[in-house]
Amino acid sequence: MTAAPAALPRSASIDWPETAARLLTQLRRNGTRVHAITNAAAQVLTANLLLAVGGTPSLTISPDEITAFATRADALLVNLGTLDNDRRAAIPWGIAAAKAQAKPWILDPVFVDASPPRLELARLCLAGTPCVIRCNGAEFAALSGRDPSPESVGEYAAALRSTVALTGPVDWVSDGERFVAIENGHPLMTRVTAMGCAVTALIAAFAAIEREGFTAAASALLVAGVAAEVAAERAAGPGSFPPAFLDALHGLDQAQIRARARLA
Amino acid sequence: MTAAPAALPRSASIDWPETAARLLTQLRRNGTRVHAITNAAAQVLTANLLLAVGGTPSLTISPDEITAFATRADALLVNLGTLDNDRRAAIPWGIAAAKAQAKPWILDPVFVDASPPRLELARLCLAGTPCVIRCNGAEFAALSGRDPSPESVGEYAAALRSTVALTGPVDWVSDGERFVAIENGHPLMTRVTAMGCAVTALIAAFAAIEREGFTAAASALLVAGVAAEVAAERAAGPGSFPPAFLDALHGLDQAQIRARARLA
């Protein structure tokens, strides 16, 4: 599962724990602003994740306010869940505002495998060249028309001139030139709604600091995976896991990241 | 309060703890899909309850996506809370998709006693013959025009050719032929928003496995009531109760259900 594609060199030269901890420190210091156009089930957890790491979230989806909020933000997250008329109208203006300010935006094409209009809209969004696309295997397959593999992830990233972060039991990140697999995380993450959506907001916050989507995405997934492992040791199940996850993110330091990091 | 109506035999022949545990096991094994058109305050807790018991929730309320999602799901939940234009437009298409696939759908007529347009819409929904109607006493009175009693619940279920699950300090379930009262539960359930709405999603998940609404509803209310009792022993108040409730649901087994079940 985690074999790198032959054509893509491993990113062995990056000290991931150091990089992730550095981005986390800068995020806490800067109070990085992320505007999230995200789904109804993700709004609270997304905002609380950003607050737990010292960021500054905003969440409006109103089409006539989105420009003001996206312009103020350091990065924009576009999540296609619960795609109602307001969200549909807000998304292109949000992306336009981010691009006009040369700020990164991140796409989370939730459930494009389940809804044809959503898949069509995701393809239109891709024309705006997100800094990172974060998806799961089924969403990747619907978007790219290929089975997920390190090769197909790398090739799809190259075709889009973007970074693809495919999350699952092992997370794969590629920008078409480099590839990294992150083995951190915990199964309880799949028993909490919108956990992946919220983690994508951390990718957005890191991308505001580190414009290379590859580095931002892999660092954010490492931070989230380590925090999930810390939290799972304290939690009694999927109900106590999200509070413990936010507590763990809030206190996370480089020593914890280094002790637990498993990248390949 | 818990006296059975003279006309309705008790369901003494059903081993409720065994039935509830069997449905829970199948739900965990199948990853049963429930699509929930539910209110804004209930979406996260509903999804997290379904995930905690091993189900697969989806939540979109977008009218042009609802058909795809309701068709994919094994059961549909229609909750009339925070009834905005999108929800209003999505509901009839969701019900139509469920019926076209011969999949069960469940009605939760939240606050029909408070809003005349909502009461009218609930009556239109009832023409689509839900598998189960889950309501409280005030909602039952508004819908049926009668004071809640075992007799009126049974007769209203018979008139609707459906199952009525009336929840309160004691839960009453009747399909017009049988009646059961479930005494499990805890007062902290009333100090958490959308707890009843979320439990209705468990009825929907069980109805996907066990098409008899009477059996599905009573089993789900038994599971939720026992989990609430376990959680209340671990919780320090209404804030720590929901995480403990999800943890308890996640780990619940037949021994716990049997040790605590109080049905009449």
Add this chain to the structure above:
Amino acid sequence: MTAAPAALPRSASIDWPETAARLLTQLRRNGTRVHAITNAAAQVLTANLLLAVGGTPSLTISPDEITAFATRADALLVNLGTLDNDRRAAIPWGIAAAKAQAKPWILDPVFVDASPPRLELARLCLAGTPCVIRCNGAEFAALSGRDPSPESVGEYAAALRSTVALTGPVDWVSDGERFVAIENGHPLMTRVTAMGCAVTALIAAFAAIEREGFTAAASALLVAGVAAEVAAERAAGPGSFPPAFLDALHGLDQAQIRARARLA
């Protein structure tokens, strides 16, 4: 920071712990109804805060239902966050219903500093004379055109013939004649989304019992600040803080309030 304006007498004559505890007791006894037109990130926490103190929340934002719900409620909260078309249409009808019934309504002008259309709408709302305006420093500056200070808060309250509650590390409350500073609270409150929005719902509930906005607002901020301090001692970070905060509110009594109250 906490110096009183020369022109405004301190409210030394009020026994704040006794007043706050009395309002809390009445709220628990009455099950005070608050209808909240509030933002998507605040709905669940707002409802759960009201339930934790024994109140009865409702949350619909549907324009054709708002009149029925606002009429049933004892107080109305209008929060301008995530201001979509439904919320925009519902707000004036909600305010009209509250005023028609002579019931108090409270304004929370979230992020008026970030969105010009929201600022314009907030000014239109102010024409409806809210009982209390709860805002932070940036929102106050955008609304009043002045830097926040005890003087400017008092003068703006006098100009509006309302009570202004400006929250921050120290909370300032003035009705233009009196002034009080509440020093209770905890920094973790700023690491949880919608915490300020939810506390404003407690102001609304207290205003339903005690029509003097000055007394209601200061008492609610005292209760919330003390509960936050209790919760912070039990919490391991921003994830476990909200459950602990609701638990603390649920159990709060006059002795705890008196032991911790710091007002000036």
